[in-house]
Amino acid sequence: MPTKKRSAAGYEQQKNYIREWQKRNKSRLAERSRIQRQEMRRTALCHYGGTPPRCYCCGTRYEQHLTIAAMEGENLSGSTGLSGTNLYRKLARENYPAGYRVLCWNCLMARTFYSACSHLSAGDPAHHLLDQSREEDRQAV
Ligand SMILES: [Zn+2]
Ligand SMILES: [Zn+2]
Numbered sequence: 001m002p003t004k005k006r007s008a009a010g011y012e013q014q015k016n017y018i019r020e021w022q023k024r025n026k027s028r029l030a031e032r033s034r035i036q037r038q039e040m041r042r043t044a045l046c047h048y049g050g051t052p053p054r055c056y057c058c059g060t061r062y063e064q065h066l067t068i069a070a071m072e073g074e075n076l077s078g079s080t081g082l083s084g085t086n087l088y089r090k091l092a093r094e095n096y097p098a099g100y101r102v103l104c105w106n107c108l109m110a111r112t113f114y115s116a117c118s119h120l121s122a123g124d125p126a127h128h129l130l131d132q133s134r135e136e137d138r139q140a141v
Contacts, residue, residue: 040088044068047091049102057107058119069103069111 045053110117
């Protein structure tokens with residue numbers, strides 16, 4: 001049956017076409033999902049860390065250095081147990097629930113391993129930033 005044959009060939013052709021298209025657009029697709037991930041990350045950082053986002057502890061504004069830390073009452077308990085995209089996806093899905101703060105990796109590691117960051121010690125030049133950002137947080141609520 002010629003019609004059947006043609007449609008089977010057509011199907012095969014279509015499959016090849018899609019495969020080719022994906023191959024050609026692979027880098028473009030990867031680039032697009034990279035940008036989407038970046039936007040998701042930025043939205044979460046701005047939500048929890050202000051615009052532009054900054055570390056809750058030391059006040060650094062280098063966006064590449066920032067991440068999200070979980071709160072436990074008044075304390076930052078440190079790691080959320082989720083990394084990167086999974087965390088940002090979860091926060092977006094739950095419409096950015098309370099209980100998170102933006103920290104830089106240095107401050108997060110200090111809190112995770114030493115349960116406190118040295119920025120908290122009095123006399124640290126960054127200390128005023130902490131108070132300042134807390135004050136702004138209070139006003140934002
Ligand atoms: Zn910091
Ligand atoms: Zn710190």
